[in-house]
Structures are given as C-alpha cells and as structure tokens.
Amino acid sequence: MPSLPNTLRVATWNINSVRLRIDLLTGWLKDIQPDVVCLQEIKCIDEAFPREEIEALGYNIAVHGQKSYNGVALLSKYSLEDVKKGLDGDENDDQARYIEAVISVAGAAMRVASIYLPNGNPVDTPKYGYKLRFIDRLITRARELLKLEEKLILAGDYNVIPHAQDCYDAKAWANDALFLPTTRAKFQELMGLGLNDALRLTSDEAGLYTFWDYQAGAWPKNLGIRIDHLLLSPEAADSLVQVQIDKHMRNQEKPSDHVPIWADVRT
DNA sequence: ATGGCCAATATGATTGGA
Numbered sequence: 001m002p003s004l005p006n007t008l009r010v011a012t013w014n015i016n017s018v019r020l021r022i023d024l025l026t027g028w029l030k031d032i033q034p035d036v037v038c039l040q041e042i043k044c045i046d047e048a049f050p051r052e053e054i055e056a057l058g059y060n061i062a063v064h065g066q067k068s069y070n071g072v073a074l075l076s077k078y079s080l081e082d083v084k085k086g087l088d089g090d091e092n093d094d095q096a097r098y099i100e101a102v103i104s105v106a107g108a109a110m111r112v113a114s115i116y117l118p119n120g121n122p123v124d125t126p127k128y129g130y131k132l133r134f135i136d137r138l139i140t141r142a143r144e145l146l147k148l149e150e151k152l153i154l155a156g157d158y159n160v161i162p163h164a165q166d167c168y169d170a171k172a173w174a175n176d177a178l179f180l181p182t183t184r185a186k187f188q189e190l191m192g193l194g195l196n197d198a199l200r201l202t203s204d205e206a207g208l209y210t211f212w213d214y215q216a217g218a219w220p221k222n223l224g225i226r227i228d229h230l231l232l233s234p235e236a237a238d239s240l241v242q243v244q245i246d247k248h249m250r251n252q253e254k255p256s257d258h259v260p261i262w263a264d265v266r267t
Numbered sequence: 268a269t270g271g272c273c274a275a276t277a278t279g280a281t282t283g284g285a
Contacts, residue, residue: 069275
C-alpha cells in the first residue's frame with residue numbers, strides 16, 4: 001500500500017537498535033513503502049549502520065550515530081540535501097539526537113528532521129534539566145525553520161505525553177519526566193510556534209499509543225503512551241492526507257518497544 | 268508477593284531506557 005502519486009509518506013520509528021532489528025526494518029519498508037523514514041535509537045556508530053540492506057531497497061541514508069546509545073538516521077527514496085547533524089546551543093552536548101535534511105522531489109522539497117528527545121528521568125538529576133534545555137534548543141531551530149514557510153516535518157521520539165488522553169493512566173505518570181506539567185508546557189511552547197500534531201489533525205480519539213513498556217505485561221494489557229510525534233508546519237498540515245500508527249509492529253517477534261507512525265503529505 | 272524487560276558492552280554486571 002504505497003502512497004498516492006504526488007504524496008510523500010513520512011514515517012518515524014524508535015527502532016531500539018537498528019542492527020538487531022534490521023530484518024524487521026526491511027520487512028516493514030517493503031510492506032509500508034515509506035518515502036522517508038526517521039529512525040531513533042539506532043545504537044551504533046555511522047560505520048556500523050546496516051547500509052547495504054537498506055540501500056538495496058532504494059533508499060538514500062544519512063546517519064548521525066553514537067556508540068551504544070542514542071543515534072538517529074534519515075532514510076529517503078529521494079535525495080537528501082543540506083544535512084544538519086545536532087542542534088546548536090550546547091557545545092558540550094555529545095549525544096546524537098538530531099538530524100535534519102531537505103528531501104528533494106522533482107519540482108518540490110520538504111524538510112524533515114529525526115529527533116530523539118531526552119527521556120529526562122529521574123527528574124531530580126541533571127537529566128531533567130538537559131531535557132528541558134534540549135527542547136529550548138529545538139524551539140530555537142524550529143523558529144528558524146518555520147520562517148522559511150516550507151513544508152516541514154519535525155518527527156521523532158519526543159518523550160513527551162502531550163495530554164492525559166495520550167496515556168493509559170495519567171495518575172501513574174503524574175511525576176514522570178514524560179508528563180510533568182513543566183515538560184508539557186515546554187512542548188506546548190514548541191507547538192505554539194505554529195506546529196501541528198499530525199495525529200491530532202486526523203483524530204481526537206483517546207488511547208492511540210506508540211509505546212508500550214517491555215515490563216509488567218504493558219503490551220498485552222494495552223498500557224501504552226503516545227510519545228512519538230510528527231509535527232507539521234502549516235504548509236505541511238494543509239497537505240496532510242492521512243496518518244497511521246503501525247500498531248501491529250508491537251506484535252512481531254523481538255519488537256521495538258515503540259511502533260512506527262507515518263503521515264502521507266502531498267508534495 | 269503489588270512484580271513481570273530489553274539492549275550494548277572487550278559482556279557474565281552495569282548502564283540506560285520510559
């Protein structure tokens with residue numbers, strides 16, 4: 001079920017080790033046929049990224065890798081231009097959590113970023129401050145990009161539960177870095193620049209999740225949260241066709257704890 | 268008894284995830 005002509009299918013997926021799940025990834029690529037894929041938590045350096053298997057399916061690749069942890073990548077059926085790795089604003093930040101590129105399609109272009117926002121737990125450690133500052137740096141970048149008035153998709157694992165309806169039990173998450181009022185306020189500040197949550201442009205349903213913990217039987221009990229988001233500029237939002245969450249991917253053998261979510265956007 | 272997992276690492280215990 002590929003996208004229609006003159007549309008781009010843009011997906012994001014926290015794959016939780018691209019090497020371990022390369023067969024799961026290629027099978028999904030063949031099935032869904034996304035034009036652009038934003039990967040997070042690839043957990044390998046650039047040289048260890050399984051390029052050949054993905055290039056064989058017709059994708060160009062841009063990687064911002066890191067040993068063991070983090071790491072983001074962009075896959076695209078079209079050429080990747082103006083690749084930018086990392087966010088400005090903290091020269092001491094050595095974590096690979098951001099990669100951005102322009103997707104060049106005949107007669108059109110779309111800018112896409114793959115983002116792995118810090119988790120931030122425990123909240124009484126420097127990790128939470130790092131998360132909040134990372135969102136500030138993303139806000140700065142988003143403000144610059146929105147000025148261009150282009151089709152823009154900031155996609156990734158935001159580690160933010162935007163609203164109570166995006167989680168199975170708001171009380172259970174009340175004191176967590178993913179759901180604290182301070183976290184959500186900063187996420188809303190980002191959205192307030194003029195970004196649109198693609199899923200919420202198409203549905204106001206509660207219980208639409210993208211992550212289920214490996215622990216405590218979270219998946220069989222459907223105790224999930226929605227933390228993977230596609231944020232669209234007004235130009236991209238105006239061209240949105242549909243959004244899908246590939247929930248079936250959580251049922252695969254050796255799944256990631258996140259599932260892919262994608263949007264079709266007219267070029 | 269209120270838990271239960273998983274990935275990477277010069278690996279068999281630790282760190283990080285959410």
